[in-house]
Each structure stands twice: as C-alpha cells, then as structure tokens.
Amino acid sequence: MKFPYGVSDFDSLILEHYHYVDRTDHIPLLEEAGKQLLFLRPRRFGKSLLLSMLENYYDLNKADRFEALFGGLAIGRNPTARHNRYFVLKWDFSEISAVGDGGEIKRALYRYLNDRIGAFSDYYGKVLPNPVRIDPQDALSSFQSLLNTTRKTGHPLYLLIDEYDNFANELMMGRRDTEESRYQAILSGEGCMKALFKTIKMAASGEGLSRVFITGVSPVAMSDLTSAYNVAKNIYLQARFNELCGFRETEIAGMVAEIARECGFPQARTDDALAMMRTFYNGYRFSRRAEEHVYNPTLALYFLEEFQRDCRYPDEILDSNLAMDRGKMHYI
Structure with missing residues (x-):
C-alpha cells in the first residue's frame, strides 16, 4: 500500500498507484448542490486534492483519459453527463504574497491571475478560437477577455478557487495594529479582492462562467466581502458532505x-x-x-x-x- 502523504495532484495519485480513498461518488451530489459552492475545512484536510479531482473530471482536454483516471472509481462506473465538458480555470490563492501595502498586494494578485489566465490560454490553445488577451495592468480585464473567448466555443467555464482566504488570513494573523488597514484595503470599498469577487459574481450571471467551487479555512473573509459575492452556497456544514474530505x-x-x-x-x-x-x-x-x-x-x-x-x-x-x-x- 502506497500512501499519498503530501500528494495533492489527482492525476499523479491515480497513475502512480497511490492508495486513494474514493470520494468521487460525491460528484453528483455536488452538481445537485448548486452552481456556486463554498466548502471550508481546516488546513491540510485534503481540499486541494478534492479540487484536483474535480479539475480532472470536468476538464474537456482530458476526455481521452477519463477511463485511465476514473475507470476504477465509483464515478467511472456511473459518470454524470457533465464530465469532461468544461474549460477549467483554477486559482490557488495560497500562492499570492501578502507582503506590502494594499497596492503591492493588488499587484501580486493581478500578476498571479494574469499568469494563470495566460497558462489557461496556452493549455486550451487548440480549442480556443484566439488567444486570450492579457492586460498587464488589469487582470480583471484579462479575465473578461477569457470569458469572451470561451463563450465563442460553446463550452462552459468552471472556476476552481483553492484557499480563497489564504493571504487574507495571513494579514489577519499579523500584528493587529499594522495589518487591519491592509486587510480592509483589499476586502472593503474598491479593494482588489472585493473587486475580483464582484467580477466573478457578474461573470456567473450569464457572462460565460457556469460553475464556481471555492475552498478555504474560514468564512470570515467571505463574510467581509458582503454584497460583492453573496451568491455562494455554503455546503461545509451539510451532513452529506461531512466526509467529502477526511477518512471514515x-x-x-x-x-x-x-x-x-x-x-x-x-x-x-x-x-x-x-x-x-x-x-x-x-x-x-x-x-x-x-x-x-x-x-x-x-x-x-x-x-x-x-x-x-x-x-x-x-x-x-x-x-x-x-x-x-x-x-x-x-x-x-
């Protein structure tokens, strides 16, 4: 038995024959639960592996590998109609630096988003009618270009956000007398996080974004976003998802x-x-x-x-x- 300690890449886990405790039977439940979901668990509780599993399941570029990845699992025996039907855009906010003032954090966030959008454009290059236009100064404009481009194909977009509150929590965990203003700078008013989630909310209202799945540790940052993103369904306390991450x-x-x-x-x-x-x-x-x-x-x-x-x-x-x-x- 080969234990996957520290392995959060589903593709590697399956193909390298690590022991996998199958949670793919929850996929139909997640599809039924809603189109914009928020799922919270403590640190190192398997959230990243969960998102990687969903990424591999829905990615239209991996349709020819469905049997290799999922054939031996519960969902492989009875897949949903949505498998391998989506463009998948994945963001991991634990990769974003919380160093500096509000302006520096915004630039770090935008650099990261632009990098991921550029990688998305390259990865789906054979399917997209044209490359996604990257605005070096405004990642929200880049995201809008991505939406405009994917809409032309007829394929829906699935956005996965891992550790949505990571760098916000880093600010909260610092010295209270110096970090509170930086925290407020990104989450209130026209802060970069608030602006980003406002854009996501609009994109999911008929602008080409079909589904959103967000993981994190705490509901605090989401609560502080207030009306910018008040559409996510909180599923983390539902009994049917109690064992979505973790072992029985x-x-x-x-x-x-x-x-x-x-x-x-x-x-x-x-x-x-x-x-x-x-x-x-x-x-x-x-x-x-x-x-x-x-x-x-x-x-x-x-x-x-x-x-x-x-x-x-x-x-x-x-x-x-x-x-x-x-x-x-x-x-x-």
Whole structure:
C-alpha cells in the first residue's frame, strides 16, 4: 500500500498507484448542490486534492483519459453527463504574497491571475478560437477577455478557487495594529479582492462562467466581502458532505489492518494502533446531523506511513507540518 502523504495532484495519485480513498461518488451530489459552492475545512484536510479531482473530471482536454483516471472509481462506473465538458480555470490563492501595502498586494494578485489566465490560454490553445488577451495592468480585464473567448466555443467555464482566504488570513494573523488597514484595503470599498469577487459574481450571471467551487479555512473573509459575492452556497456544514474530505473509521481500520498484516502483528496490536489513532486524530464532525466523526487525512497518513515503514508508531504523534506557527499563536 502506497500512501499519498503530501500528494495533492489527482492525476499523479491515480497513475502512480497511490492508495486513494474514493470520494468521487460525491460528484453528483455536488452538481445537485448548486452552481456556486463554498466548502471550508481546516488546513491540510485534503481540499486541494478534492479540487484536483474535480479539475480532472470536468476538464474537456482530458476526455481521452477519463477511463485511465476514473475507470476504477465509483464515478467511472456511473459518470454524470457533465464530465469532461468544461474549460477549467483554477486559482490557488495560497500562492499570492501578502507582503506590502494594499497596492503591492493588488499587484501580486493581478500578476498571479494574469499568469494563470495566460497558462489557461496556452493549455486550451487548440480549442480556443484566439488567444486570450492579457492586460498587464488589469487582470480583471484579462479575465473578461477569457470569458469572451470561451463563450465563442460553446463550452462552459468552471472556476476552481483553492484557499480563497489564504493571504487574507495571513494579514489577519499579523500584528493587529499594522495589518487591519491592509486587510480592509483589499476586502472593503474598491479593494482588489472585493473587486475580483464582484467580477466573478457578474461573470456567473450569464457572462460565460457556469460553475464556481471555492475552498478555504474560514468564512470570515467571505463574510467581509458582503454584497460583492453573496451568491455562494455554503455546503461545509451539510451532513452529506461531512466526509467529502477526511477518512471514515472503517477506512482507517482497513489501512491499519493491512499494515499489521505486512508487519506480522497480532490482532491486539492492530486494535491498539486503531485506538491510538482514534484518540489523537478522530475529532472532526462538521455537521450536527452527521453520524460519524472523520479523521484528519494528513495526520492519519503521517501516522500510517511511519507505521508501515518502521512497523512502529511515530515518535511524534503530531505531524510538524500541522503545528501551529508562532504568528497564529500570538494572534489567538
């Protein structure tokens, strides 16, 4: 069993035969849930892998690889009509620097958006009737050009935004006396984040943007956007999506049992390992109506990988990659 610790690229995970806990059966539920969705989970909880899975499922350029990527999964046996029907534009806001004043953050945001729009134009070059025009000074204009270009093809656009609140949270977690003004500068008035989400809202109102899926950690930044983007449906507390990211106990038990078999452990050792994981990692229930808790996937994979490699528990139960940094502790 090959554990995908730190792997968030669905294509690599499947083709390199990592162990994948199938969540593709949720795709029809997500399609039914709405066209603009907001899904929140803690850090390192599998959100990026979820978006990568959706990207591969809907990308029209990957239609010829559908069987290789999804043939062995639940959705491959009963795909929805929308698979491989979309242009997919993906933004990851964790890649945007929060350094500098409001103007510098805006320039960093626009540079990033223009880079992604340019990459989109290159990637779909054989399908698009013409290249997307990039405005070096105004990424919102570049985005409008992208919409104008994709509309000519008849194919809809799916926008995926990962960690929408990442650099906004970085500002909130800084020194309150110096960061509040910068936070307000990007999220209030005509701030760059507010302007961007206002543009997304308009684009999804018949301007060529068909679907939007947004992930993040906190609803605070979205709330502060107020009317700029008040159309996303919050699905993160719905019971049917409680296990969209994270592992069920039955899934953990199966992985622990396989490792115990490889290591030649008796049943008592298997039970002990599962009890330890339950104590430290099984603390999440995102809906009051959900029937079971879920395990943090990064922590679980950290434990399982160490357990498999050494046939013993890791020396440190908490993965250092999830340790809270000093800035966040100071903020709290």
